[in-house]
Amino acid sequence: MTFVDDDARGIILDHNRHPRGFAPLTAGAAILSNPSCGDRLRLALRQSADGCVDFAFDGVGCSISVASASMMTEILSGMEKEKAIEVVNTVVGALRGEYPVSALSQFGDVSALAGIASLPVRVKCATLAWQGALDLLLAG
């Protein structure tokens, strides 16, 4: 990966090798598919009685899609639903170039994805889990 600096690359590789929130899911989990790359993840949302959300995923994808899903589960899990929706909208908007990528810097490891925003082919990989999370949050 030459499109991100070494620090960002290290963070992405760490999330890819040790994905947070990665757990075998049962049938019924949402299928997230990015045919242009071959990413195929499944995502499940649990909501606790106090209104906080918790995500888990499994499946197979490229390093960007898996690392991004890992970052998503890490940062959103334990958040209140409304706050989680706000965060997802900000991250997806920044990755798609609708906001400055500097908006990602407030979200810890997610800032490592900033270099992806200028690579349209990879933006779908990076946004796959976040868009899936948004769909589940808005449906649930």
Ligand code: ZN
């Ligand atoms: Zn991909």
